[in-house]
Amino acid sequence: MILCKFQKKLKGASGEMLLDVKFSLKKGSFTVIYGESGAGKTTLLRMMAGLISPDKGNMKVDEKVWLDTPRKFELEPQKRNTGMVFQDYALFPNMTVEENLKFASGSKNNKSHLEELISITQLNALRNRKPSTLSGGQQQRVALARALVRKPGILLLDEPLSALDHSIRGKLQDYILRVHKKFNLTTVLVSHEPGEIIKMADHVLVLENGTITKEDKPTAIFTKNKLSGKFQFTGEVLEVKPEGVVTILSILIGRNVIKVICMEEEVKTIKAGDQVLVASKAFNPVVQKI
């Protein structure tokens, strides 16, 4: 269990703002901090990592105190059991991929863990390359692996995918989900993409002007009418094609394009490029052993 309570005056583009939040995260949960830019999402994440000091606050991780401003106690970022992935990767340009990871592991060189991370993030072929020669998606994979070298309990991701294009995003989301489950991490992701959030998170904090205004499951926040559907996917509408009484939607889900028949009424507001939720009630799915 992670308990956080932070207060800090911020100087943003729209003048002064008070960041004032209180929340708790379950161990092993995947939480997304969602909000407009300038709402204080990144600041919040950096406070958890200890990179920014709040004016007032408390933070407790599994009964261990990380922050207690009334008693003037603040655990240094070095001693926090967190792994951080930055929006612009922050790889050390003077080191190769492998050196970046080895630097993180330091004297406690756990080789098998390092190799495991390299294989999960598929960095084997890139290990001797310098970051400047890698694509954005490759760099972010290195950053993800590097953040996990020290076996953190908490993984903090600051909009790690926002600079990447759509196809690479999906792949990286899968990597993140895989390590989240494999290493039993408590993960906090800053994101403003509903599709991404519904795919990845089990808990969403909505941050508006420095305060948490909503806190719920992603589907409850992003779908207006609650569905009892058992299968849910998010995707992007590629084409809306009216065919007499019905309309055929082509939707890209992951890497698959599916065609869905809808009534004209239902799709009046939907156009190509929209992010949509596709749900089905599960009374007769086909199940096949593979």
Add this chain to the structure above:
Amino acid sequence: MEWGPLLLTLKLAILSTFFLVILGIPLAYWLAYTKTKIKPVAEAVISMPLILPPTVLGFYLLLAFGNSGFLGNWLNEVLGIQLAFSFTGLVVASVIYSLPFMVQPIQSGFSNLPDNLREASYSLGKSKFTTFSKVLLPNIKTSLLTGMVLTFAHTIGEFGVVLMIGGNIPGETRVASIAIYDEVEALNYASANRLSLVLFVLCFAILLLVYLINNGKRFWR
């Protein structure tokens, strides 16, 4: 050809650059990351030699280093070091005089590095010192090189400060720039010409080397 003044100039430039590397890096690091309110004052003091006439700086150093000055008196009495009209004094004066040429490029090198690099290193459990030596310093190599070359070249070209604090003692404080002035005054143009040509070629060669290295980035990355 008299090699003495040239060798002395090179010795002075090498020693000054060496001490400035040791002094300049921590100073630049502090200036780049400090949040203290006296930072503008510190920056102004360090940058003074950029605009102050060398004679003014030399004059004050002479007052301070001379045996009647407090500092010079103390150094002479306690440590037995004579700064005025000595080679040691020249090195100290050069270090002060060239300080901004070393500190400014390194400071801007540090400031231009993304903050994320430091933060990433901290969040990976690395101390400030490890972060400094393994992450920050290796990534500002070009700034370091620029600082070193600028101070080296600046020390070679030093004249006013040297004249004020060092005088013109052969083998001790008679560096090339002073020797040239001396020869010209003695209407010894041929000798002045030889020395000047050597300095001219040397300075060009140093700068050419820097630009070659900077253009062929592979060398540094």
